[in-house]
Amino acid sequence: MKILVTELMWGDGIEELKKRGYSVDYDMELSRKREELLTLLPEYDALIVRNETKVDSEFLETAKKTQAIGRLGVGLDNIDLQGAKERNIPVISARNANATSVAEYVMAAMLDASRSLSEADADVRQGNWNRKFFTGNELGNRTLGLVGMGEIAHRVAKRAKAFGMNVIGFDPFVAPFDHVVQETGIRQVNKLEDLLKESDFISMHVPLMKSTKHLINRKNFSLMKQHAYLINTARGGIIHEQDLVNAVEANQIAGAYLDVIEKEPIEKDSPLALLKSIRLSPHIAGLTIEAQSRTAMLIAEEMDRVLKGGHSLCRVN
Incomplete structure (x- = not known):
């Protein structure tokens, strides 16, 4: 399975996903390259974003293979939760990690x-x-x-x-x-x-x-x-x-x-x-080394759980 990470994610979370058998493509600037992002979406089984990636109806319609979306944080105003729910795409947040x-x-x-x-x-x-x-x-x-x-x-x-x-x-x-x-x-x-x-x-x-x-x-x-x-x-x-x-x-x-x-x-x-x-300050309140690691590892673990058909306490939709 292929996972696309569109924003900053700490390395230990990426490595954890790879250890669990996933192919991970990572571009921390991809959220600011909308057209390129939309062309890539159909290739991926899961997506991991932060707050800059606009997961709107156009995004969801393009991400035809997507089975789960991970949010590296807790704010959800950039994600169309109802649209994801209608398409049966679980959205997972990093509950309390930061x-x-x-x-x-x-x-x-x-x-x-x-x-x-x-x-x-x-x-x-x-x-x-x-x-x-x-x-x-x-x-x-x-x-x-x-x-x-x-x-x-x-x-x-x-x-x-x-x-x-x-x-x-x-x-x-x-x-x-x-x-x-x-x-x-x-x-x-x-x-x-x-x-x-x-x-x-x-x-x-x-x-x-x-x-x-x-x-x-x-x-x-x-x-x-x-x-x-x-x-x-x-x-x-x-x-x-x-x-x-x-x-x-x-x-x-x-x-x-x-x-x-x-x-x-x-x-x-x-x-x-x-x-x-x-x-x-540039949206850094939750960005400490410790919180970055916890957030990345939590999303990696919960993403794996959901993609394997399990239940996640971090699912928000």
Whole structure:
């Protein structure tokens, strides 16, 4: 059987597939070469993608031999799940494989906002010794608001609690006795507006869908504290980016840490890149060496299971 990998996949997962008898073709840039990708699809029995490959109706119609699709991550907004289901093509995600890495990114963002060591380093290298200027803030007793309370939010909450933070959460799909509440001591709020008003840091942990598109917008920015920071490791479309730029410029909030944006890679004239208070990274929250390996191995193992007719707990459709 032939498997095509269209985006970055750690080598140990590829080697695992080969050990199990599969022929694997790997081109980490193929997601950006649409026409070439479409010509190749009919040859393959299975496909492995990340977030850039658009698995839409045209893609699925062309992939006539495909028996399974593996997603190196958990976001599924680039995959037509219903279309895959109609064609009886299982879609497998790397369930929770990078959750710890994303949680640690959120902690890193809050620490950076409180104690900017990179800026202090740059200033000292210029011959300065501005101790008062670089007086920061402690995370202890600050309030972290989690929008969405799934597995990643659960791990963020555990780490934030270890720093002595107050953690509140909003998620209409989480019940009061679910583990994320009971095991971490998150205080649930019933309204998003209440979370935004109370939080010093707001971290997004919801999927991108019709109901969450531009969930954080001009109206919501007006509710936030002036010193609040917004952190987004979920999906770019959740935040209205121009409204964010306006809020930062108007000093409604202190800034933001965006690992994801609506159009990736970032456009050259994006207003997000003009503001120092908006920190950007290239969709790397889940990209640690450990998470890359776990993700690749999980998809390799689950892909093999499905192709051999077995059941996978990582199947999403």
